Amino acid sequence: MGQLYQAISEVEENLSRLLNEVKSLRQYIEYLEEENVKLKRQLCAVSEADTARVQKNAARIQKEAHVNLEKLYSEGFHVCHIYFGEPMEGSCLFCNAFLRKD
Numbered sequence: 001m002g003q004l005y006q007a008i009s010e011v012e013e014n015l016s017r018l019l020n021e022v023k024s025l026r027q028y029i030e031y032l033e034e035e036n037v038k039l040k041r042q043l044c045a046v047s048e049a050d051t052a053r054v055q056k057n058a059a060r061i062q063k064e065a066h067v068n069l070e071k072l073y074s075e076g077f078h079v080c081h082i083y084f085g086e087p088m089e090g091s092c093l094f095c096n097a098f099l100r101k102d
């Protein structure tokens with residue numbers, strides 16, 4: 001009888017531990033749902049003007065990056081993904097393809 005009693009006690013302990021885990025998981029889910037709602041609201045708050053500005057800046061950054069790569073290339077360094085930054089002797093097919101040179 002003592003063994004059975006102990007076994008049941010253990011099951012009870014495990015159950016209450018599980019229950020606690022479920023509770024904390026539920027709290028975490030609530031927190032995540034609130035965060036999700038908040039983020040969605042923030043996303044909607046971004047105006048079209050902001051979106052346009054971000055797109056314009058992204059294009060500018062891309063153009064500037066390309067200009068910098070052209071400069072690096074003209075100074076004799078690889079700008080291709082394979083040898084990037086290494087000194088270049090002659091010409092490199094990858095660099096030319098990357099910069100769309102013939």
Ligand SMILES: [Zn+2]
Binds near residue numbers: 078083084092095
């Ligand atoms: Zn190269």
